[in-house]
Amino acid sequence: MSSDFRAFPADPATAARLGRLGLDYRVLSPDDHEALTAWSQAEHRGFHHPRPTPETLEREGALLQDRRVQGVYDPGLGDAIPVATVASWPTGLSVPGGRSVDGWAVAAVTVAPTHRRRGIARAMMQAELANAVTAGAAVAVLTATEATLYGRYGYAPAARAATLEIDRRRVEWAGAEAPGRVRFVTDAAGFRRTAGQIVRRQVARTPGEIDRWPALVDRVLGLEDPAGEPARATRVARYDDERGQAHGFVSYRIARDGMGAGVLEFDFLAAASDEAEAALWRFLLEQDFVSTVRARLRSIDEPLRWLLADQRAITTTIGDHLWLRILDPVAALEARRYEGPGSLVLELDDPLGHAAGRYALEVSARGVAEVQRLDGGADASSTTRAATAPTRRSKPAHGLRLGVDALAAMYLGDARASLLARAGRVEETGPGSLAVADRLFATNRAPRLSIWF
Ligand SMILES: CC(C)(COP(=O)(O)OP(=O)(O)OC[C@H]1O[C@@H](n2cnc3c(N)ncnc32)[C@H](O)[C@@H]1OP(=O)(O)O)[C@@H](O)C(=O)NCCC(=O)NCCS
Known part of the structure; x- marks a missing residue:
């Protein structure tokens, strides 16, 4: 992962796109105290929080030192407060098998109500995927205020969270x-x-x-x-x-x-x-x-x-919580452990391009995966591997055709391939493939994210 994740420039395609709307898209310097303060004010406003106190601003300013902070500015307003905010940083994401994969956390996505529905959030979110790739992340992660926002960028709920309400008198x-x-x-x-x-x-x-x-x-x-x-x-x-x-x-x-x-x-x-x-x-x-x-x-x-x-003392409400986006299927799939042995070919569809392609997943009896890209895609690291690595099996028996979001839903073990198939989100390319996928991706501990970010 790049340690200089705050230094690379604002994504040029996004800057150009927002520029056509008369807006400036900027990366804030960690030393620009004034700009960070104005950015925090915009973020509080965007999330409908009360105005932050000077102490809160100071605390948040310290936290932002470890994040890549970007804002969208409307020069026409003559205002230091951005009309849109986003912050991101490299993070490990724990995966099945006790290891972690390089991830890119995205947070603080807000667009001022005066500037909504002009494509500003879309431009920022696409830039964050580009930033994640530049930083070397295999996946991007976020938590969402609304469940309808991020599927369009290839994210899917990958770990749900439960609210438990327990009647104390029945305990x-x-x-x-x-x-x-x-x-x-x-x-x-x-x-x-x-x-x-x-x-x-x-x-x-x-x-x-x-x-x-x-x-x-x-x-x-x-x-x-x-x-x-x-x-x-x-x-x-x-x-x-x-x-x-x-x-x-x-x-x-x-x-x-x-x-x-x-x-x-x-x-x-x-x-x-x-x-x-x-x-x-x-x-x-x-x-x-x-x-x-x-x-x-x-x-x-x-x-x-x-x-x-008395199990009925507990009332459980479950909702989506961690949203995951796979950017580099080779690195992501090799990071976790599986219930091996077995093999699968994954035909991944990704409308935004990052992960689209055919990948061969070969899992050893110890649950360790080797993943090879079978076609020459746009992704440089995977393409290099594909060009140099021999295909282990020319005709694997089992395979799935699925969107990059469906793979994200399966990745940590939250949604079984067979469940997604019943919803029309995964298709098997050979008989028995869903059962193989269910077994390989099964985990003995349900994935869980226990914080908001
Ligand atoms: C959610 C928010 C960031 C959207 O910003 P925006 O600039 O209006 O979004 P865009 O114009 O770029 O819209 C991008 C896409 O998302 C859709 N969309 C935007 N807000 C949506 C919402 N609340 N519910 C469902 N879809 C939404 C748009 O219709 C558009 O769809 P399409 O491009 O696939 O046709 C903004 O409304 C906001 O700040 N909300 C309050 C804070 C918040 O909830 N932030 C999210 C943090 S997780």
């Missing part, structure tokens, strides 16, 4: 006793390093998670603005094993309406082991004077229902 723990103990974190600053390590371990063991940044851990520990209301309402508890080693922590709050029992809410429970995860769940579910526990951004195959005597 009876049926799981094992944890050998360690849960205790409150009273020195959040002192816990920062350990929390960062736990988070990294959680990310590594969960396909679909992206690399975390330090400010994120500070926020959940209440260190970002300790005197602010959200931080004061937040409690942090950790799980230590019997040797006193921390393996998980949760950041939660309890809201109360008048004299009634509280509603406990959390969206950040990081666990490096199943034991820590179960123990923290139990701690949260057994709080007195709480009627409901609401957990967001949880896995869709949470073991929780097997830890309770």
Whole structure:
């Protein structure tokens, strides 16, 4: 991955396209404090957030130092505030098998309501795919405000998230006793390093998670603005094993309406082991004077229902969360592990061109894949491989024809090929191919992304 991802120029095709609309498309310098402040104001406005305080602007300015920040400006307005924003950065994405693939995260996509539906978002999104390729990413990732925005650029939901609502009065723990103990974190600053390590371990063991940044851990520990209301309402508890080693922590709050029992809410429970995860769940579910526990951004195959005597205590709502776009099928497919052995030819359709082509996926008994491009496509790295690599099997028996978005939906194990085929999104090119694809891409842990970005 290019370490200089903030330095390469604004995508020329996008700059020209927006130029024809009388707009300037710019990369902001990390040193241009004023421009970054104006950019943050535009982003808050774009997401319908309140105006940011000077402290928020300062904090965000620090975070933006590690991102490629781009804005679209309307010179006709004589205004420093851009009419559109986007920020992006290189990130690892955890994939099945405990490894990670080079990804490109895209966030903060906003277009001012005064400038909507002129193709500004489309121009920026296409530029981000070009930026990702320039940076050497195999995939691009994002989270979306609306599910109708990003399919048109080849993204698909690749990891869903569950909101669990648990009726506290019906909770009876049926799981094992944890050998360690849960205790409150009273020195959040002192816990920062350990929390960062736990988070990294959680990310590594969960396909679909992206690399975390330090400010994120500070926020959940209440260190970002300790005197602010959200931080004061937040409690942090950790799980230590019997040797006193921390393996998980949760950041939660309890809201109360008048004299009634509280509603406990959390969206950040990081666990490096199943034991820590179960123990923290139990701690949260057994709080007195709480009627409901609401957990967001949880896995869709949470073991929780097997830890309770009454599974109907849990109401689950599932939605799309991580959106993934495959740019380099060779690098992406070789990064993950499979339930091998087996082979498949993938005929990929990609209206934007990046990944279109025929690819042979050959998986060893150990689940390691070798991928060869079978046609000479536009993508330079893949083309080079195709020109030099011999085709391992001239006539593989199994194959799929599918769009690049369908491959993204399958990639982390979220959607089975056979399910997508039932929806007309995947077609098998030979009998039995769907069953082979289902087996190869199967994972023992559902993909999950447990943050917004
Ligand atoms: C979503 C948003 C970025 C779109 O910006 P825009 O410049 O109006 O979008 P464009 O004109 O480039 O539209 C591109 C395509 O997306 C479609 N589109 C745009 N907004 C859409 C929406 N809210 N729902 C469904 N489709 C939408 C357009 O119809 C167009 O389709 P087509 O080119 O395939 O025919 C803008 O409305 C916005 O800032 N919304 C609020 C913040 C937000 O939700 N941002 C997304 C963060 S994940």
